[in-house]
Amino acid sequence: MRRLEGMADPGELQATRDEGLHDLGWALGAVLRTWLKATSHAVDDLPGGPRGYQVLSMATGGPCRTQAAMAERIGVDRTVMTHLIDDLEAAGLVERRPDPSDRRARRVELTPRGRSRYAELASRIDDVERAVLSGLDDASVGELRDLLLRAASALDDQPIDACDVAMEFQLDR
Amino acid sequence: MRRLEGMADPGELQATRDEGLHDLGWALGAVLRTWLKATSHAVDDLPGGPRGYQVLSMATGGPCRTQAAMAERIGVDRTVMTHLIDDLEAAGLVERRPDPSDRRARRVELTPRGRSRYAELASRIDDVERAVLSGLDDASVGELRDLLLRAASALDDQPIDACDVAMEFQLDR
DNA sequence: TATTGTTATACTCTATAACTATA
DNA sequence: TATAGTTATAGAGTATAACAATA
Numbered sequence: 001m002r003r004l005e006g007m008a009d010p011g012e013l014q015a016t017r018d019e020g021l022h023d024l025g026w027a028l029g030a031v032l033r034t035w036l037k038a039t040s041h042a043v044d045d046l047p048g049g050p051r052g053y054q055v056l057s058m059a060t061g062g063p064c065r066t067q068a069a070m071a072e073r074i075g076v077d078r079t080v081m082t083h084l085i086d087d088l089e090a091a092g093l094v095e096r097r098p099d100p101s102d103r104r105a106r107r108v109e110l111t112p113r114g115r116s117r118y119a120e121l122a123s124r125i126d127d128v129e130r131a132v133l134s135g136l137d138d139a140s141v142g143e144l145r146d147l148l149l150r151a152a153s154a155l156d157d158q159p160i161d162a163c164d165v166a167m168e169f170q171l172d173r
Numbered sequence: 174m175r176r177l178e179g180m181a182d183p184g185e186l187q188a189t190r191d192e193g194l195h196d197l198g199w200a201l202g203a204v205l206r207t208w209l210k211a212t213s214h215a216v217d218d219l220p221g222g223p224r225g226y227q228v229l230s231m232a233t234g235g236p237c238r239t240q241a242a243m244a245e246r247i248g249v250d251r252t253v254m255t256h257l258i259d260d261l262e263a264a265g266l267v268e269r270r271p272d273p274s275d276r277r278a279r280r281v282e283l284t285p286r287g288r289s290r291y292a293e294l295a296s297r298i299d300d301v302e303r304a305v306l307s308g309l310d311d312a313s314v315g316e317l318r319d320l321l322l323r324a325a326s327a328l329d330d331q332p333i334d335a336c337d338v339a340m341e342f343q344l345d346r
Numbered sequence: 347t348a349t350t351g352t353t354a355t356a357c358t359c360t361a362t363a364a365c366t367a368t369a
Numbered sequence: 370t371a372t373a374g375t376t377a378t379a380g381a382g383t384a385t386a387a388c389a390a391t392a
Contacts, residue, residue, distance in 0.1 A: 021302040027321035032201045033248045075206045104350040106389045129194040135327020148200035148316040154308020277368045277373040
């Protein structure tokens with residue numbers, strides 16, 4: 001039941017690798033908290049803050065075009081997404097358009113103004129993210145990003161059902 | 174301004190490495206959300222849920238022994254930490270003891286019951302974390318954990334001031 | 347019958363302010 | 370004067386329920 005003390009030395013981290021994933025949740029939280037704080041400032045007056053930025057990002061392309069798909073991707077309730085898009089639309093950055101393949105759904109599309117705003121913010125966010133990960137060298141930053149994207153994408157494809165995992169324990173013991 | 178489409182193919186990820194850190198925030202959020210959902214079930218009736226578990230974890234050792242230090246480490250307000258420890262103490266898992274080096278502060282220590290409860294939960298959490306990262310092979314899981322711990326520890330040592338980063342932009346442009 | 351999106355409402359969670367004790 | 374901890378309160382954020390339209 002040994003714990004990390006200094007925690008900054010890669011050698012020490014290495015030594016505990018086989019004992020478990022200790023502090024994975026803490027590390028995820030610490031990095032994400034910093035990301036949120038830093039990006040909040042970087043997007044300053046954008047409606048919705050970092051979340052508004054993520055909506056703009058999804059609206060530039062990718063598989064998530066409708067409100068429901070966007071909401072699920074960034075982990076917010078569909079009612080929250082409604083307000084988020086209300087605000088972005090009021091700011092003239094996005095528009096709701098009917099989805100030709102499903103008349104219940106709405107496609108969220110960038111206005112020209114939204115497109116240029118996104119380009120500007122994307123550059124800022126990139127700088128912020130590099131600052132957040134400034135404790136790592138460039139190669140490590142790339143590796144971390146790839147690993148996170150692979151892990152997150154796998155969850156997207158095959159979501160972990162918390163109940164299933166809980167069941168496994170009970171079978172194990 | 175190219176965006177990822179499929180997003181699951183490492184080759185494609187590689188190709189965009191030099192173009193920016195796109196979707197780093199999304200990936201962090203997606204993995205952490207799953208971690209929270211899964212660990213919430215794994216600790217079921219523990220007061221405070223995953224956060225309560227993190228408090229127990231800190232109380233087993235490491236540099237954060239007082240409420241203030243613990244609160245800062247896991248990113249909650251000190252008032253929240255008060256309630257968190259109230260509940261854990263009521264459940265007989267931790268005790269507040271005077272800090273010999275600072276009579277304002279309180280050291281949070283595990284009771285024998287808290288110690289055995291933690292040992293049990295730590296094993297579950299470890300299984301859950303492996304399930305959350307089941308999209309990666311074992312070697313990648315270890316790499317991801319090390320990189321996250323290094324990034325988070327660096328933030329701990331030298332916190333990124335969001336305002337400073339924001340200032341840099343204004344100087345750059 | 348299930349899903350998309352909207353609205354209004356209720357709830358949870360978090361931060362704020364004020365206070366005591368100590369540094 | 371600043372910090373650790375507690376308490377009560379106010380505020381922000383979130384989920385819930387009900388609804389209309391469509392699948």
